[in-house]
Amino acid sequence: MRKEKSKFILLLFSVVDILLLIASFLLAKHLVFEGKIPHFVYYSSLILGWCIFWVLICLKYDLYEIPRILFSYKVLAKNVYALITFTFLSAGAIFFLTDYKFSRLFFTYSMLFFSFFVLLWRLFAFAKVKSYRKTGHSPSRILLVGMNENIATLINKIYLNPKYGFQIVGLYTDAIVSQGLESYYKGKLSEITTFLENNSVDEFIISLPYQQSKLINDLFRFADNNMMRVSVIPEFSEYLSQSFSIYYIENIPIMKLRSEPLKSLTNRILKRIFDVVFSLLIVILLFSWLFPIIALIIKFTSKGPVFFVQERTGKDDKAFKCFKFRSMTVNSVSDQLQATKNDARVTSFGAFMRKTSIDELPQVFNVLLNNMSLVGPRPHMLKHTAEYRVLVDKFMVRHFAKPGVTGWAQINGFRGETKYIKDMENRAAADIWYIENWSFFLDVKIVCSTAWSMFFKKDENAF
Incomplete structure (x- = not known):
């Protein structure tokens, strides 16, 4: 039954996508050619090729798979990535495979309309799926094996949350079951086989110590022979203080302690294109x-140069020259002391620039020089890096990525003076989260949020 529903979702999404692509094509045709295309055969071939190509990209990136634990922003990021891939590959195919000169304005309109329609459709579809699951339709029946802090967290935050669509059919453990979970408790670990022989489950979640390896392997074998899926929560993850992933080399499991999307060459190229295009637009416009x-x-209100150039810590702990508009009077301690509230060194116009972040604008040249990115951890003075790498745990992890003109920490309020160690800990934690969860969609969100804050939001930490 579930397999049939998966096929239905695949068919529904692909048909709607194709209809949206055709609608975008027709809308662009109406706007650019006033309804009549210049060459019917070429443009008809184009829309046919686009439909096939888009469905193939969606299958490649699993865009028609709706995960049980659905985070809309992550799925949207995948769709944005696919749309960018579709646009660039389509443009490349048109350029290299045909001599016919398709209208560039038509192509641009088609891609923009299609991207807008697809993202809008995805948001609507995700909302409907969540609503459908929330009402108890098509639940995933799970059996929990073991009881520890991780299992308890998943029960409270995921498995009992109706929007994810899980149904707990049983809990087996030799540990003490906390109050509130008694209704799911079915017995001790030794009794689990009898339950499985008489009941059907979609998946069981196992979290047991290695001493129970025989039982774990017995459960694996039973699941394989009865077409049930198994997920394992390694018990050591209960005391491991950070997220990790596991990959295999010659069937040997190797644990990786940090996800870094920007280690992918494709992601780095995508981020770099965004940096260059957006920075050039800022420079020109x-x-x-x-x-x-x-x-x-600056020249009329205070003595000194227009720019303030300071060495700061960049990617991989390498120093670079960071550009800013000078917002302070020339002083001998600019490389030692950060700006504080009511700082006497800040000029009257400098205070305005710092409040609106205009003083950071010259860093678009750092972006074009490739020692900064539009979005990333904010770079610190060399002196502060030397201090905080000792005082703040994992502080240097933020230097795995290029520093940014703005960042996740800044739009979440972790900017300005760091009076206390906790202030820098919060900033570093936000920067590390960004590095581990980077997506193109997240960069766009941060840039838009920063632009909004510059014009419409007063930041008490900017001085």
Whole structure:
């Protein structure tokens, strides 16, 4: 039954996607050609190729798979990635495989409309799936084997949350069952085989110590012979303080303690394209006229250079020269002391620039020089890096990525003066989360949030 529903979802999503692609094609045709395309055969071949190509990309990236534990922003990020891939590969195919000159405006409109429609459709579909599961339809029947802190956390946050659509059919453990879980308790570990022989489950979740290896392997064997799926929560994860993943070399499991999406060459190229394109737009549309105005105001209101250049810690702990508009009077301690509230060194215009983050704009040149990114952990003075690497646990992990003009920590309020060690711990934790959870969609969100804050939100930590 579940297999048939999966086929139905695959068919539904692919048909809706194709209809949206055709609608985008027709809308672009109406806007660019006023309803009549210049060459019917070429453009008809184009839309046919697009439909086939898009479905293949969706199958490649598993875009028609709706996970049981559904986080919309992660699935949307996958769709954005697929849409960008679709756009670039389509443009490349048109350029290399045909001599016919398709309208670039038509192509741009088609891709923009299609991207908007697809993301809107995905959001609607995810909301409907969550609602459907929340009402108890098509639950995943799970059996829990073992009881520890991890199992208890999953029960409370996931398995008992109706939006994920799980149904606990039993809990077997030799440990004491906490109050509230008695209704799921079916017996001790030695009694589990009898239950499985008389009941059907979709999956069982095992979290047992290695001393129970015989029982674990017996359960694996039973699951394989009865078409049941098994997930294992390693018991050592209960005392491991960070997330990890496991991969295999010659069937030997190797544990990796940190996920780093930006180790992928494809992701780095995608991030770099975004950095360069967006930075060039800032230089052309904003910097070209704003720079002379800011430069003149800085020169007229205080003595000293327009730019403030300071060595800061970059990716892999390598120093680089970071550019800013000068917001302070020239002083001998700028490489030692960070700005504080009501800092006497800050000029009157400098205070305005720091409040609106305009002083950071020259860092788009650092982005174009490839020693910074638009989004990433904010770079610190060399002195502060030397201090905090000793005082803050895992502080240096944030240097696995290129520093950013803005970042996840900044839009979450962890910016400005760090009076206490806890302030820097919070900032480092946010930066590490960004490194481990990077996506193109997340970068776009951070840039948009930063732009909104610059114009419409007063930040009490900016001084």
